[in-house]
Amino acid sequence: MSDEKQDSSSILTWLTVITFLIAMVAIFVYVPTEQTEGAVQRIMYFHIPAAWLAFFAFFVVFLSSILFLWKKEREWDIYALASAEIGVIFCSLVLITGPIWARPIWGAWWVWDARLTSTLILWLIYVSYLMLRHQTDMGSMRARFAAVLGIVGFLDIPFIHFSVLWWRTFHPPPKMISPEGLGTGMDPSMVSTLLLSLGAFTLLYFVLMGQRIKVEMMRDEVERLKKDHLYSN
Amino acid sequence: MDNLEYLFAANVFVWGGIFYYLFRIKRFQQSLQNDLDLIKEAVKKGSQDE
Amino acid sequence: MTIIWKDFITEIKTRELFSSMFIFALLVVIIFIFSINLSLIQASEVGPGVLWVAFLFAGTIGLNRSFMLEKENGCLQGLLLAPMDRTALYFGKLVSNFVFLLIMEVFTLPLFMVFFNIDLLPHLLPLLYVIFVGTLGFCAVGTLLSSLSANLKTRDIMLPILLYPLIIPIIIGSVKMTGQVLAGEPLSSMMNWVSLTLCFDIIYIAISIMVIDFVLEE
Numbered sequence: 001m002s003d004e005k006q007d008s009s010s011i012l013t014w015l016t017v018i019t020f021l022i023a024m025v026a027i028f029v030y031v032p033t034e035q036t037e038g039a040v041q042r043i044m045y046f047h048i049p050a051a052w053l054a055f056f057a058f059f060v061v062f063l064s065s066i067l068f069l070w071k072k073e074r075e076w077d078i079y080a081l082a083s084a085e086i087g088v089i090f091c092s093l094v095l096i097t098g099p100i101w102a103r104p105i106w107g108a109w110w111v112w113d114a115r116l117t118s119t120l121i122l123w124l125i126y127v128s129y130l131m132l133r134h135q136t137d138m139g140s141m142r143a144r145f146a147a148v149l150g151i152v153g154f155l156d157i158p159f160i161h162f163s164v165l166w167w168r169t170f171h172p173p174p175k176m177i178s179p180e181g182l183g184t185g186m187d188p189s190m191v192s193t194l195l196l197s198l199g200a201f202t203l204l205y206f207v208l209m210g211q212r213i214k215v216e217m218m219r220d221e222v223e224r225l226k227k228d229h230l231y232s233n
Numbered sequence: 234m235d236n237l238e239y240l241f242a243a244n245v246f247v248w249g250g251i252f253y254y255l256f257r258i259k260r261f262q263q264s265l266q267n268d269l270d271l272i273k274e275a276v277k278k279g280s281q282d283e
Numbered sequence: 284m285t286i287i288w289k290d291f292i293t294e295i296k297t298r299e300l301f302s303s304m305f306i307f308a309l310l311v312v313i314i315f316i317f318s319i320n321l322s323l324i325q326a327s328e329v330g331p332g333v334l335w336v337a338f339l340f341a342g343t344i345g346l347n348r349s350f351m352l353e354k355e356n357g358c359l360q361g362l363l364l365a366p367m368d369r370t371a372l373y374f375g376k377l378v379s380n381f382v383f384l385l386i387m388e389v390f391t392l393p394l395f396m397v398f399f400n401i402d403l404l405p406h407l408l409p410l411l412y413v414i415f416v417g418t419l420g421f422c423a424v425g426t427l428l429s430s431l432s433a434n435l436k437t438r439d440i441m442l443p444i445l446l447y448p449l450i451i452p453i454i455i456g457s458v459k460m461t462g463q464v465l466a467g468e469p470l471s472s473m474m475n476w477v478s479l480t481l482c483f484d485i486i487y488i489a490i491s492i493m494v495i496d497f498v499l500e501e
Contacts, residue, residue: 144498144500148427148494149431152449153448160452164455
């Protein structure tokens with residue numbers, strides 16, 4: 001049983017590595033350089049998948065939080081924690097790569113553009129979520145509080161989206177599903193590269209999730225053994 | 234257009250971030266594994282003594 | 284109901300919370316006046332922002348206190364043991380926070396009017412509506428989070444950290460609406476903001492009712 005699990009996780013890891021290698025080749029060799037933006041446009045192939053991944057991770061936090069409050073099983077709490085951590089990591093990567101792209105293209109590191117601003121607020125919400133987890137002692141209280149915040153925080157996203165959008169009305173209307181006009185104004189090779197990169201990042205999410213969950217399971221195991229054997233006698 | 238240094242910087246951050254996180258998880262796993270082994274050994278010893 | 288009354292009676296007896304909130308809001312306004320050059324910037328442009336920052340900071344003090352006092356006196360335990368719906372506890376706290384904050388805001392407004400030389404009187408009704416909706420949204424999220432943070436060791440710090448990112452939409456909306464109201468526009472010209480803030484209030488009160496049981500569980 002556990003061997004089988006090990007096998008599937010290593011298969012997943014290798015699949016991720018291979019997909020990433022292919023994606024790298026596509027990003028740096030295959031795809032043509034953008035005419036107006038130059039080489040820096042290639043950042044997009046990391047930036048958009050990372051943003052997608054962060055959002056997906058936060059959605060998983062939301063779902064696991066609901067399921068935790070409903071079923072009260074520790075594993076949902078672990079999923080929420082792992083997903084929130086990965087989401088924050090990738091949200092940070094989005095916030096770092098964004099300004100690096102914006103500097104040569106817009107001439108400024110940071111513009112209070114709608115999408116940038118809402119990403120920053122999202123990052124703040126989930127950093128505070130992780131802080132809450134660190135501040136609270138282990139146990140059912142921490143899990144319940146975190147789940148409440150995971151639900152409340154995710155429900156805030158539409159409000160943040162619209163308020164920030166109307167706050168700066170000069171911004172062009174966003175294309176929700178197709179950031180930067182996916183598939184419309186782009187070369188087919190660009191679309192396929194982006195999709196490949198999206199796939200690679202999604203696989204990476206599951207690899208990271210698996211590892212992070214393992215850490216938490218091991219921690220539980222240590223606690224349990226300590227309680228059973230060391231403190232009792 | 235010559236803005237390769239920006240592309241390079243972005244890559245450093247992305248890969249640095251991902252590998253740092255992986256490295257940290259692995260280190261956690263190792264230290265926890267150590268703890269587990271120690272505890273299991275202690276438990277075994279304890280039961281033998283009895 | 285009794286919780287609301289209890290809070291009011293304690294407050295009327297001591298007047299502790301109200302005076303500190305009011306003075307704090309006043310100080311925030313004054314510090315803003317010192318930190319911005321009013322001869323360069325139009326008062327009507329920064330005014331709404333300053334007003335809401337003052338409300339926000341003062342409101343945080345009130346929220347921090349609302350569950351902490353109960354926690355310190357061990358009252359919360361008693362309240363939870365009482366055969367009573369947790370939702371009622373949330374509502375009681377929400378109403379008392381909301382009313383305190385509203386009273387404080389009504390006292391701050393005339394001072395704001397004097398300091399910033401903005402004539403509020405012709406726009407008083409829409410302005411009161413904006414303040415009402417904005418404060419309600421702030422209190423809805425704030426009461427839920429303060430019931431949660433009251434159990435933490437670092438509650439004074441954690442409440443703003445948890446609360447501020449979540450209420451950014453309502454702050455943006457309130458500041459925008461206040462600015463437009465003071466510019467003489469009717470509420471009907473900003474229906475998008477009105478509906479956004481109203482939705483925010485309704486959804487957060489509803490979701491708080493749904494999850495408060497899990498927060499106050501023993």
